[in-house]
Amino acid sequence: MSYSTLFVEKKNTIGIITLNRPDRMNTFSTQMAQELNLALIDMDNDDQYRVAVIKGAGKGFCAGIDISEFQGKSHQQYRHWVNIMEQMAMVIAHMKKPVIASAHGFAVANGAGLLAACDLAVVAEGTKIGATAINVGLFCMGPAVPLSRSLGRKRCLELLLTGDLIDARIAEQWGLVNRVVAPDRLEEETLSLAEKLAAKSPLALQMGKQSFYGMSDMTYGNSIEYANEMFAGLCVTEDAKEGVDAFLNKRQPVWKMK
Numbered sequence: 001m002s003y004s005t006l007f008v009e010k011k012n013t014i015g016i017i018t019l020n021r022p023d024r025m026n027t028f029s030t031q032m033a034q035e036l037n038l039a040l041i042d043m044d045n046d047d048q049y050r051v052a053v054i055k056g057a058g059k060g061f062c063a064g065i066d067i068s069e070f071q072g073k074s075h076q077q078y079r080h081w082v083n084i085m086e087q088m089a090m091v092i093a094h095m096k097k098p099v100i101a102s103a104h105g106f107a108v109a110n111g112a113g114l115l116a117a118c119d120l121a122v123v124a125e126g127t128k129i130g131a132t133a134i135n136v137g138l139f140c141m142g143p144a145v146p147l148s149r150s151l152g153r154k155r156c157l158e159l160l161l162t163g164d165l166i167d168a169r170i171a172e173q174w175g176l177v178n179r180v181v182a183p184d185r186l187e188e189e190t191l192s193l194a195e196k197l198a199a200k201s202p203l204a205l206q207m208g209k210q211s212f213y214g215m216s217d218m219t220y221g222n223s224i225e226y227a228n229e230m231f232a233g234l235c236v237t238e239d240a241k242e243g244v245d246a247f248l249n250k251r252q253p254v255w256k257m258k
Helices: 030-045 075-092 110-116 132-136 139-148 153-162 168-174 184-196 203-215 220-237 238-248
Strands: 008-011 014-019 052-058 099-103 106-109 121-124 127-132 165-168 180-181
Touching: 008 132, 014 030, 030 075, 052 184, 075 110, 075 139, 099 110, 099 168, 099 184, 099 203, 106 110, 106 139, 110 121, 110 127, 110 139, 121 184, 127 168, 132 153, 139 184, 165 168, 168 180, 180 184, 203 220, 203 238
Parallel strands: 014 052, 052 099, 099 121, 106 127, 121 180
Antiparallel strands: 008 014, 127 165
């Protein structure tokens, strides 16, 4: 499938989606939001891919929502519009396959939300991250949802209420990103992490991710029961049997995705 606002490529079993509106700082237009969701769903449904990566073209990752689309909507139209803009967080959470953000330059407003919504994040040194909508009389309500799942309450509220930008190293300390790397090593380090995931049992990764997100909104007791049920289901798969046998016999596993 071809896209107008994205560039999609494949490296082995890794799908790479590049936000491709560099002249608009990769801000979310309605079209880009819709195309990103379609590209992610397409990768999730295609067995050629085991891991998805999202990055940005040009000077940075993503500067939020394209403000040129803001004016002149009714309440109902704003509701529909923002649902499109924030749908990527739900798409990523419901995907079977891991999604890695590979960010440089800046990730602000909805860009910070996208960064937080991804399962993992590799970020270049010097990248600035922030929930900046408060600075123009708005509020990063949608991005607050994935941000609050990555940050403690006070750290999250500090970003949301002040609109301040934090450096990649601070974001790493706060738990918002996994790795901070030199800018010239961003692609290499991202692909290294993606390849590490791609070498695991695809079925175990998929069921594990489903279990992680499924239990996140449950009570403690219910989440334990749900996780146990998911684990029991994984134990009877061919990949689980293969993985244990390979470990016991000191050989490399051959995954079957069954």
